[in-house]
Amino acid sequence: MDNIRAHMTAAHDWVENHRAQTLAVLVLLAAIIFIIGLTMTWFVNGKSLSTVGKIQTPAKLKIMGPNQTSIEPIEISYDESRGDVMDGNGNVTIRRAFCVQSDNDEKPSAGGQEFELQVANTTNIAGLTINVYHVTVNNPSDKNGTVVGLDGLNHPYSWSTTGDPISFTFINSADGTSSLAKELAANDPTYGAYKDVQKNARPLYRYHKFEKSELDGWNDDTANAATNFIIECTWDPGIVTVNGKTVSNVKETDMVYLIARGTSGN
Numbered sequence: 001m002d003n004i005r006a007h008m009t010a011a012h013d014w015v016e017n018h019r020a021q022t023l024a025v026l027v028l029l030a031a032i033i034f035i036i037g038l039t040m041t042w043f044v045n046g047k048s049l050s051t052v053g054k055i056q057t058p059a060k061l062k063i064m065g066p067n068q069t070s071i072e073p074i075e076i077s078y079d080e081s082r083g084d085v086m087d088g089n090g091n092v093t094i095r096r097a098f099c100v101q102s103d104n105d106e107k108p109s110a111g112g113q114e115f116e117l118q119v120a121n122t123t124n125i126a127g128l129t130i131n132v133y134h135v136t137v138n139n140p141s142d143k144n145g146t147v148v149g150l151d152g153l154n155h156p157y158s159w160s161t162t163g164d165p166i167s168f169t170f171i172n173s174a175d176g177t178s179s180l181a182k183e184l185a186a187n188d189p190t191y192g193a194y195k196d197v198q199k200n201a202r203p204l205y206r207y208h209k210f211e212k213s214e215l216d217g218w219n220d221d222t223a224n225a226a227t228n229f230i231i232e233c234t235w236d237p238g239i240v241t242v243n244g245k246t247v248s249n250v251k252e253t254d255m256v257y258l259i260a261r262g263t264s265g266n
Contacts, residue, residue, distance in 0.1 A: 061261070079094070084144075094236065097157070100260050103226070114209070116260070120206075123179065123234050131165035140155065147159045159228060161230050180204070181199075
């Protein structure tokens with residue numbers, strides 16, 4: 001009996017001397033039990049462990065040339081040998097071919113995924129009009145396509161524009177037109193805090209979000225891995241009136257950018 005009392009007394013003394021450590025252990029055990037409870041609740045609400053599926057990784061977007069080959073920089077200088085045309089009023093129209101690859105390497109059977117296409121340009125050329133069209137792919141030997149040439153592997157291709165120009169929404173237009181980008185924001189995403197930027201060098205952005213139903217080959221289930229486009233630029237390279245002044249509209253300093261962005265994690 002004395003031995004039992006002695007052991008109980010020793011245990012009591014040990015707890016008294018290690019009260020802080022004992023409390024910390026109890027708090028840690030309580031936290032672990034709480035986390036396990038939350039985890040089990042999540043799985044129960046999900047009905048069962050078998051309902052937990054793999055999250056599909058985003059599509060790997062690439063802007064490429066015809067037939068999903070490498071693309072060259074889009075050169076908007078007038079070049080008759082590339083099919084560029086000039087009308088009776090002197091207006092120049094150039095057209096270039098490109099595609100957006102939007103499939104997923106981990107699940108190629110899912111086909112092309114929705115994406116956002118942005119078109120940006122500097123605004124030195126007065127009256128520059130930019131349109132983007134869907135495409136009909138012709139027989140490669142057809143010389144009457146809207147754009148005819150060789151792809152990145154030197155294979156011939158022939159594409160024709162389809163339907164009306166795709167409707168784009170301006171992101172940062174000064175007045176809702178293509179004439180000028182608005183003033184730089186306080187912390188501009190392109191130039192940061194730098195403000196000494198000539199007004200025509202500020203890129204003007206526009207965008208269109210392509211749902212799966214707008215992609216090439218859509219069959220109510222899947223779409224092609226890539227969707228083809230033709231970009232068309234038109235302007236008057238002669239003498240034009242800008243802000244009441246007549247100036248030459250022949251410039252070599254404007255650039256056009258194509259940017260593809262994902263719209264979701266699917």
